[in-house]
Amino acid sequence: MPASSLPLPLLVLLATLPILVVLYLMIGRHWGGSKAGPAGWLTAIVVSLLFFGTGLQLIWIASLKAVLLSLFVLYIIWMALLLYHTVNDAGAITAIGQEMPGIAHGRAAQALLMAWIFGSFLQGATGFGVPAAVVAPLLVGIGFAATPAVVIALLGHTWAVTFGSLGSSFISLIAATGLQGTELADPVSAMLAVAALGSGLAILWIVDKQSAVRRRGLFVSLLAVVMGGTQWLIARSGLYSLAALGGGLAGLLVAIPWLSRESIKKGAFEEGDSFAQRRNRLLTAFLPYGILIGVVVFGMMIIPDLLDMVVISPKFPEICTSFGVCTAEGPGRSINLFGHGGALLFYATVLIFLWYRWQGTLPTAPTSEYSAKNILSKTINGSIKPTIGIYTMVAMASIMEHAGMTQLLANVLSQSGPLFPFLSPFIGALGAFMTGSNTNSNVVFGELQKQTALTLSISVPIILAGQTAGGAIGSNFAPAKVIVGASTVAEADEGDVLKTLAKLGLIIIGVIGLVVWAAIALSG
DSSP: OOGGGSOHHHHHHHHHHHHHHHHIIIIISOOOHHHHHHHHHHHHHHHHHHHSOOOHHHHHHHHHHHHHHHHHHHHHHHHHHHHHHHHHHTTHHHHHHHHHHHHSOSHHHHHIIIIIIIHHHHHHHTOTTHHHHHHHHHHHHTTOOHHHHHHHHHHHTGGGTTTHHHHHHHHHHHHHHOOOHHHHHHHHHHHHHHHHHHHHHHHHHHHHHHHHHHHHHHHHHHHHHHHHHHHHHHHHTTOGGGHHHHHHHHHHHHHHHHHHHHHHHHTOSOTTOOHHHHHHHHHHHTHHHHHHHHHHHIIIIISHHHHTTOEEOOEEOOEEOTTSOEEOSEEOOOEETTTSHHHHHHHHHHHHHHHHHHHOOOTTSOSSOOOHHHHHHHHHHHHHHHHHHHHHHHHHHHHHHHHTHHHHHHHHHHOOGGGHHHHHHHHHHHHHHHHSOHHHHHHHHHHHHHHHHHHHTOOHHHHHHHHHHHHHHHHTTSHHHHHHHHTTOTTOOHHHHHHHHHHHHHHHHHHHHHHHHHHHHHHO
């Protein structure tokens, strides 16, 4: 049946069907991504063939493009797992679990310090799921249950996504819309500060509901101002690549002394122990992550040209559906073989492994031999399910995009007249939910949001700020990103992670939508 003869509500339902299948299986049936992903992929293929005019060539090319897109993410997952087992087998994660209570006393403070502040700092330097994959097992190591640990780890750094990965999402928004960074820096930073407050409060709610919010709400509010304000100052100066990194660093510089003084007052030390001794042991345990940050900063800021020598970027032909939806000829997702975040993780992991082989593992290390063979075996075994889940989720999204299904959903949302400012963050979230990437959402929907704002004669920069802020939040409850977050915590229920993140994320996006709507009303 041709798509043009179907009523719009039915078309919208069909376009949404692959997403609904994945949500039902992951949330309703508690299937993992490695099972729900193939079902969503198959649904997208069938629906696109029957109702959106695709052919086997389009399905084939979209699936090939998905190989590159998924490798871009899997490069991170594989290397994050390698890093995790290298560090865990050395005893560092166990040591952090033993020492962290002395720096940050209480579950709420520990979750905020690890996921919201340290995770945001990592997001500024790395991104692409690294903060969640690194922080989640650390939270498990200090006593958090697996599923809440993954939720908190994914939620904590969400506000730093747009300026994270050295500003890649923000730069993609500039490239997709043609606006200057100076026009976007102020409104984008303001929306992300709202997101920072929302994600911090959401973590408190997960830890201990209203009680944690009452005890730590002021702390979160002040840190949101510090981190969001620092990010704004750096972005306004034009240093977009350093904005999230600087915001996270400012948070660490304020939070660690603050929380440490609290711990000292509460006497959170063993008898005969001193704060300096505990601090030194914690710094020793955190050494691998210091090496990681050093490698990332050195690689991305000192020798980027050297690492950019080999970039895989095959070109694909133009493909069209029978209803005239075309994807232009051009390259797929490029992969920087030696400068990708996964490569940087690998370099850091090798250095960390060599360090522990030279100096010896920590006293908290397991009794089994510290060897490359054991680490590689654990990494390969842990990579199978995430690999299946990521590829099939990305392939589903790729087919939906090439068939025009994703664009249809965004177009419907954009035809909302006065409600459009409120819905603009939800459009950004839709793109990020589908692809697992705020960068991709900005590329796919940035121009659509710009043109709709121009048609309605409202502020383009404010609407685009809503777009990328919504995309930042939406990326962290995307099924593909949930798989990344759970990749280093085998016991986590991916369906429960997705359900909790979606609930909290949609609330934060709704608040951002209200802020966008109010800002548009005041500017008009």
